[in-house]
Amino acid sequence: MIDGHAHGHGGGTMKAAHTHLFLGDNHHRNERRTWLVIAITTTMMVVEIVAGNMFGSMALVADGWHMSTHAAALLIAALAYLYARKQANNRRFSFGTGKLGDLAGFASAVVLALVALLIGWESVLRFQSPIAIDFGEAMFVAVIGLIVNLVCAWLLKDDHHHGHDHGHHHGDGHAGHDQNLRAAYLHVLADALTSVLAIAALALGSVYGWLWLDPAIGIVGGLVIARWSWGLIRDTGSVLLDYIPEGEDLPEEIEAIIAKEGGEIVDLHVWQLGPGHHGAIVSIVTDHPRAPSHYRDKLAVIHDLSHVTVEVEARAA
Missing domain, CATH: 1.20.1510.10 (Cation efflux protein transmembrane domain)
Incomplete structure (x- = not known):
């Protein structure tokens, strides 16, 4: 389940209740x-x-x-x-x-x-x-x-x-x-x-x-x-050093999910927060912007993604 921040249009911020407890399951x-x-x-x-x-x-x-x-x-x-x-x-x-x-x-x-x-x-x-x-x-x-x-x-x-x-x-x-x-x-x-x-x-x-x-x-x-x-x-x-190893496909998974929603990722940062926990900052440009919470909900299928910040902008005309 994702707990994180979502930044919307015009710098407005929408916050979801969350903690920063990223210890391993065991x-x-x-x-x-x-x-x-x-x-x-x-x-x-x-x-x-x-x-x-x-x-x-x-x-x-x-x-x-x-x-x-x-x-x-x-x-x-x-x-x-x-x-x-x-x-x-x-x-x-x-x-x-x-x-x-x-x-x-x-x-x-x-x-x-x-x-x-x-x-x-x-x-x-x-x-x-x-x-x-x-x-x-x-x-x-x-x-x-x-x-x-x-x-x-x-x-x-x-x-x-x-x-x-x-x-x-x-x-x-x-x-x-x-x-x-x-x-x-x-x-x-x-x-x-x-x-x-x-x-x-x-x-x-x-x-x-x-x-x-x-x-x-x-x-x-x-x-x-x-x-x-x-x-x-x-x-x-x-x-x-926040290095994503070769073969780690989490960035590709994020891009695929956002692409299905008609968005283009213009900036993406993914890093490990702890055993089995990853964080991500996702900047999206799209012709039909949706609320940041919409994209967070879609990304929630990725279990290892525990903390997400989403920024959404309308594509320039």
């Missing part, structure tokens, strides 16, 4: 799950650090502190959810707080890129200065980390499918998705990937004594994580 659910994942991660962190110090396991202590950086990254997503919800009706946010998730996702993507860089750098150093590995202890830690990360990934997986049949297509496969949740999910998935690769490297290393395999697989993992990071930076950055 905002509350995703927020709760993110906090739950942080709780699980923090608990695991404390257990590993305490157990590592009690039993003299440096591998456990190191992984515990690694968990702390993981929890800190997830905190970006959780705080973004909280702030966006608390400030959703703050009128100083002209178009609501729906984009805060994309901003947090962009920040998380930068952190993920740094993680990939650090993994790569540490792996290169390991090539130059190999260290002795306690394969049994390291395997134990990696398996525990993998289990925890798989549970967290399951909690954060975006399994919500939009069932709206409105003929609207998203070219990049991510428009309308919660990029904040996607960022948190990729952080967890990156950790799971490093655990899987570590287990493989340790298993082969323990059998054949290949110490070089651990840093080699570390570099591969860093490259994969860097690729995920770039994809997230690209998608969230596009939303923040």
Whole structure:
């Protein structure tokens, strides 16, 4: 349902009752799950650090502190959810707080890129200065980390499918998705990937004594994580810059609907307001002007169009 403004002839304004609440459909659910994942991660962190110090396991202590950086990254997503919800009706946010998730996702993507860089750098150093590995202890830690990360990934997986049949297509496969949740999910998935690769490297290393395999697989993992990071930076950055991705047909849908009403669009701006929400400013010239509300009603069939401003002018003689 469209909530928006419609500007009529001669600068007159006709307003429809509306709010600027452009949060994703599953905002509350995703927020709760993110906090739950942080709780699980923090608990695991404390257990590993305490157990590592009690039993003299440096591998456990190191992984515990690694968990702390993981929890800190997830905190970006959780705080973004909280702030966006608390400030959703703050009128100083002209178009609501729906984009805060994309901003947090962009920040998380930068952190993920740094993680990939650090993994790569540490792996290169390991090539130059190999260290002795306690394969049994390291395997134990990696398996525990993998289990925890798989549970967290399951909690954060975006399994919500939009069932709206409105003929609207998203070219990049991510428009309308919660990029904040996607960022948190990729952080967890990156950790799971490093655990899987570590287990493989340790298993082969323990059998054949290949110490070089651990840093080699570390570099591969860093490259994969860097690729995920770039994809997230690209998608969230596009939303923040109001870029309409290739294949996004919402502008064409608007033009087709207005053309059926005998109007010509002379100026059109479309941008994303939040997950599943778009705004549009539509300037129409026509030989037979109708009230702006008429065009808004026609555009209401586009479900993702949540905020519309319509300007109507009579075609010059």
